Amino acid sequence: MEDHGHPSTKIETGDFGYILEDIPHLSDYIPNLKTYPNPMRFNPAYSVVKQYFIDCDDTVPEKVVVQKNGPRGTHFRRAGPRQNVYFKPDEVHACVVTCGGLCPGLNTVIREIVCALYHMYGVSRVLGIDGGYRGFYSKNTITLTPKFVNDIHKRGGTVLGSSRGGHDKLKIVDSIQDRGINQVYIIGGDGTQKGAAVIYEEIKRRGIKAVVAGIPKTIDNDIAVIDRSFGFDTAVEEAQRAINAAHVEAESAENGIGVVKLMGRYSGFIAMYATLASRDVDLCLIPESPFYLEGRGGLLEYVERRLKENGHMVIVVAEGAGQELVAQSNSSIAKDASGNKLLKDVGMWLSDNIKAHFAKKKHMHITLKYIDPTYMIRAVPSNASDNIYCTLLAQSCVHGVMAGFTGFTSGLVHGRHTYIPFSRIVDHPNKVVITDRMWARVLSSTNQPSFLGPKEVLEFQKVEEQRIQLLEGENSSISTSGTNFECTSLLRCFSCS
Numbered sequence: 001m002e003d004h005g006h007p008s009t010k011i012e013t014g015d016f017g018y019i020l021e022d023i024p025h026l027s028d029y030i031p032n033l034k035t036y037p038n039p040m041r042f043n044p045a046y047s048v049v050k051q052y053f054i055d056c057d058d059t060v061p062e063k064v065v066v067q068k069n070g071p072r073g074t075h076f077r078r079a080g081p082r083q084n085v086y087f088k089p090d091e092v093h094a095c096v097v098t099c100g101g102l103c104p105g106l107n108t109v110i111r112e113i114v115c116a117l118y119h120m121y122g123v124s125r126v127l128g129i130d131g132g133y134r135g136f137y138s139k140n141t142i143t144l145t146p147k148f149v150n151d152i153h154k155r156g157g158t159v160l161g162s163s164r165g166g167h168d169k170l171k172i173v174d175s176i177q178d179r180g181i182n183q184v185y186i187i188g189g190d191g192t193q194k195g196a197a198v199i200y201e202e203i204k205r206r207g208i209k210a211v212v213a214g215i216p217k218t219i220d221n222d223i224a225v226i227d228r229s230f231g232f233d234t235a236v237e238e239a240q241r242a243i244n245a246a247h248v249e250a251e252s253a254e255n256g257i258g259v260v261k262l263m264g265r266y267s268g269f270i271a272m273y274a275t276l277a278s279r280d281v282d283l284c285l286i287p288e289s290p291f292y293l294e295g296r297g298g299l300l301e302y303v304e305r306r307l308k309e310n311g312h313m314v315i316v317v318a319e320g321a322g323q324e325l326v327a328q329s330n331s332s333i334a335k336d337a338s339g340n341k342l343l344k345d346v347g348m349w350l351s352d353n354i355k356a357h358f359a360k361k362k363h364m365h366i367t368l369k370y371i372d373p374t375y376m377i378r379a380v381p382s383n384a385s386d387n388i389y390c391t392l393l394a395q396s397c398v399h400g401v402m403a404g405f406t407g408f409t410s411g412l413v414h415g416r417h418t419y420i421p422f423s424r425i426v427d428h429p430n431k432v433v434i435t436d437r438m439w440a441r442v443l444s445s446t447n448q449p450s451f452l453g454p455k456e457v458l459e460f461q462k463v464e465e466q467r468i469q470l471l472e473g474e475n476s477s478i479s480t481s482g483t484n485f486e487c488t489s490l491l492r493c494f495s496c497s
């Protein structure tokens, strides 16, 4: 095992360029910990499963497309129950906290953490922290029992409340220590996971036997490594209702335009997938893809052309799109309590600009309806597939925690549940790659211009190549000495083959 700079990441290497980005364990800093047989061994419901416990060597590759002579690459520890656990059920005092913006499925995750602890591991002391990180030191706690959480998955939001800001490391860890909490389940996005990493480090520094585990939450799907975030599927589905409404309105008017704003602060995944799913959208704007209004090849020219061709059109715009354009007309920069930039209303700005453009054209009268369903989408309960996803994420997390792992986030990688070090989750945000096939599919389904000239396309491709090289370069800097793998640079291997 070697230290790879990030305090919460342990790197192990193997033959043929195999790299395990492992997660910390309580035994890394507390010697001679006692273990106990996993209580699930005696659970009749699981007795029929042939091999229920995860082999401790099981890992999941980060990349599934590989070359014949390429290195095996980065892997993450496979999630699931272990033969032995590091907590006696009656010794466990767990807590759950939800932080950041709302997302469909939060209540399902809370419910399933509580139920997994109670029903799988016989734990009966679980606390809910009220109102996000600051709830650790400024609010009362909520006792969580299977009865209390029984129906909560049918409701949107979080029964625990949430907040931005208020991450006071010392006060939070003091509260954990004073209350005798030894399992901390933290549900939240990139900001929350950064906060969880800080809490883990402080707990380790104090040498407390308490594990910290994260469950990634973001409606924007902007968390790296994982296949998708819970609630994303629900959000895309719910967005269809708004797009349908916009389409009905637009179709019913002469030169009708429906503008729908969807969430997506820095990543336009909801807009992209909702557009692809709907087939009614003529223009999709996302933060990753720049656009311009005026002149040849501009947005206004396209809108005019589309109206002439089709008589109506639907525009989907992610809230983070075109912020640099909106800022030109309103340059004040404000931030929320967590330090996230507060966005200007691009939907309103776009609608005003389209209206102003056509107001100048006497021969072309338009009817524009602007729909902003963003908070309505975020507030719905999770759909069936997200409910199952939330359940598995929660159970995986509980298994890892009971097995003594700490400083990790539970995440789905290529359909397999894994434990990912905090540092990997927060390093690089997940963004739509506009030089990838998926974005090309959007352009082809809407027929919209890409707003990019050949020179800009090359620029974007170069940036993307550099990003990939940077990621792979980080991996290649991990020493593979002591293995059969000859090449010291993974990048060289790619170019050799």
Ligand SMILES: Nc1ncnc2c1ncn2[C@@H]1O[C@H](COP(=O)(O)OP(=O)(O)O)[C@@H](O)[C@H]1O
Residues within 6 Å of the ligand: 099, 100, 101, 132, 133, 134, 163, 164, 165, 166, 167, 188, 189, 190, 191, 192, 193, 194, 195, 196, 198, 217, 218, 337, 338, 340
């Ligand atoms: N770099 C950081 N270090 C510690 N705590 C952070 C950090 N960034 C955000 N947080 C805390 O995490 C919580 C949620 O962050 P926020 O950005 O609002 O939402 P999300 O987790 O959904 O991205 C807030 O309480 C915030 O104070």
Ligand SMILES: O=P(O)(O)OC[C@H]1O[C@](O)(COP(=O)(O)O)[C@@H](O)[C@@H]1O
Residues within 6 Å of the ligand: 099, 100, 101, 102, 164, 189, 190, 191, 217, 218, 219, 220, 263, 264, 265, 319, 336, 378
């Ligand atoms: O909840 P707020 O403070 O209004 O913020 C809205 C923001 O929250 C989000 O829904 C999700 O953001 P987080 O995942 O960072 O919490 C964004 O899409 C949106 O920009």
Ligand SMILES: [Mg+2]
Residues within 6 Å of the ligand: 100, 189, 190, 191
């Ligand atoms: Mg965030």
